[in-house]
Amino acid sequence: MTVPLSILDLAQVAEGSSPAETFASSVSLAQHAERWGYRRVWYAEHHNMGSIASSATSVLIAHVAAHTSTIRLGSGGVMLPNHSPLTIAEQFGTLESLHPGRIDLGLGRAPGSDQVTARALRRDPAAADSFPQDVLELQGYLTGESRVPGVQATPGKGTNVPLYILGSSLFGARLAAALGLPFAFASHFAPQALQDAAALYRREFTPSAQSPEPHFIAGVNVIAADSANDAHHEFHEGMLRRVSLLLGRGQRFSREEAEAILASPSGQQMAGMARYSAVGTPDVVRDYLEQFAERFGADELIVATQAESTEAWLRSFELLADAMQPIGAQA
Numbered sequence: 508m509t510v511p512l513s514i515l516d517l518a519q520v521a522e523g524s525s526p527a528e529t530f531a532s533s534v535s536l537a538q539h540a541e542r543w544g545y546r547r548v549w550y551a552e553h554h555n556m557g558s559i560a561s562s563a564t565s566v567l568i569a570h571v572a573a574h575t576s577t578i579r580l581g582s583g584g585v586m587l588p589n590h591s592p593l594t595i596a597e598q599f600g601t602l603e604s605l606h607p608g609r610i611d612l613g614l615g616r617a618p619g620s621d622q623v624t625a626r627a628l629r630r631d632p633a634a635a636d637s638f639p640q641d642v643l644e645l646q647g648y649l650t651g652e653s654r655v656p657g658v659q660a661t662p663g664k665g666t667n668v669p670l671y672i673l674g675s676s677l678f679g680a681r682l683a684a685a686l687g688l689p690f691a692f693a694s695h696f697a698p699q700a701l702q703d704a705a706a707l708y709r710r711e712f713t714p715s716a717q718s719p720e721p722h723f724i725a726g727v728n729v730i731a732a733d734s735a736n737d738a739h740h741e742f743h744e745g746m747l748r749r750v751s752l753l754l755g756r757g758q759r760f761s762r763e764e765a766e767a768i769l770a771s772p773s774g775q776q777m778a779g780m781a782r783y784s785a786v787g788t789p790d791v792v793r794d795y796l797e798q799f800a801e802r803f804g805a806d807e808l809i810v811a812t813q814a815e816s817t818e819a820w821l822r823s824f825e826l827l828a829d830a831m832q833p834i835g836a837q838a
Contacts, residue, residue: 510800512831513547513809514540514824515583515695515726518561519748521815522759526560530567532817534574539821541578543828549583549613549809555624558752558759565598572606581611583691583809584673588616588634589625592641593660596648600663612649613671613691614642616679639682646670646686669717671724680704680711687715694803695726695811698782705803725805728784729812731792731826732819741823742786745813746778753777785810789830796831 516536520529537548550561550568561567564582572580585595595612603610616638618625625632647653648660649668672683672690675697683690690708694701705723712721730745732738747765754760754768754777768774785795800808810827814820 509831510797510805511546511807512796512827513549513724513807514545515549515551515809515811516561517811517813518550518559518567519813520558520560529560530570532820533567534571535817536821536824537571537575537578537580540824540828541575543825544832545578545824545828546807547579547581547611547809549581549611551583552586552589552615554589554618554628555621556752558748565595565602568602568610569605572602572609577609579609579611580606581671582613584613584615584671586617587614587641587645588638589618589628589630592645593648593655593658596645596660596663599668600649600660600666603666603668604662610668611671612645612668613673614645615673639686642670642672642682642686667717674704676700677704677707680708684708684711684721685713687713687718689718689722689724691724691726691809693726694783695728695809696780698780701725701783701803705805709804722806723804724807724809725800725803726783726809726811727796727799728781728786729792729796729810729823729827730784730786730814731789731823731830733788733822733826735787735791737819738787738792741814741819742784744815746781748813749777749781750774789826792827793830 516533518529518533520526540548550564552564553559554562564585568580599612616635618630644654648663649666651665653659670688672679672688675693677700680690692701692704708723709721730738730742746769750765750768751759785792796808812820812823814823
């Protein structure tokens with residue numbers, strides 16, 4: 508089998524780098540991914556994280572779309588409880604109007620931040636409870652069948668931007684199935700419920716106008732390199748950076764501190780978040796991904812890669828694309 512591949516660009520700001528350099532790298536990756544045959548590139552909404560620059564997700568999508576031609580671009584995802592559905596409909600309606608047929612709208616219900624940052628965002632602590640209703644309201648704006656009398660999204664109305672439900676639990680799987688929407692599971696950092704979520708989604712899926720058939724996307728970490736030693740080195744370095752990202756609360760640990768934390772029980776628990784990782788030479792990575800997709804019934808894989816340098820980052824995606832050809836037609 509050859510499973511279609513997409514990319515989750517974490518828009519990481521390397522130590523000593525800047526958001527501007529990160530955005531230039533994101534443009535370069537999308538341009539290369541377009542040539543290499545990847546299906547889509549997604550960007551995730553995070554806030555108050557010094558090493559992730561995709562906080563203004565729709566703005567970043569617009570920038571990358573203006574520098575590419577055919578590849579699909581979208582959010583993986585927009586954290587809808589941080590926003591009004593009308594605002595997101597207008598933003599993504601604008602994107603679709605500017606770049607027709609290329610925009611995806613992935614939706615999550617997590618804050619994408621800590622509690623203090625959530626308050627700074629003016630996020631209502633109970634906002635996640637209305638996520639299903641907010642998804643339907645947003646869908647109504649985009650299809651031109653508004654659920655709010657007298658309110659339309661302009662731009663947005665009639666653009667029919669495709670929606671995707673993102674999740675790391677059975678809640679997201681059940682909601683996506685009930686609404687008849689594609690479902691993307693965050694198994695690249697939350698592997699525990701992957702098998703149950705995939706099974707529940709397919710079992711309970713109800714066909715819809717957008718998706719007559721279920722479409723299940725699974726996240727997986729990938730480091731492909733010309734040698735196994737290089738790949739495993741890059742993976743270990745990525746785990747050290749993840750220590751600072753998840754536990755540093757805005758500060759970067761020294762290498763010695765990060766190594767000690769990674770070796771501790773809490774560090775090992777964090778390492779378990781990367782359970783589904785394909786690391787090695789291209790043939791090893793290809794075999795892992797094909798077995799992974801078959802095991803969990805994934806219709807598409809979205810891969811995340813953390814590497815020390817932009818060159819190694821791009822090289823990993825290039826080697827993966829070569830190993831997995833033909834990747835598949837655009838969706």
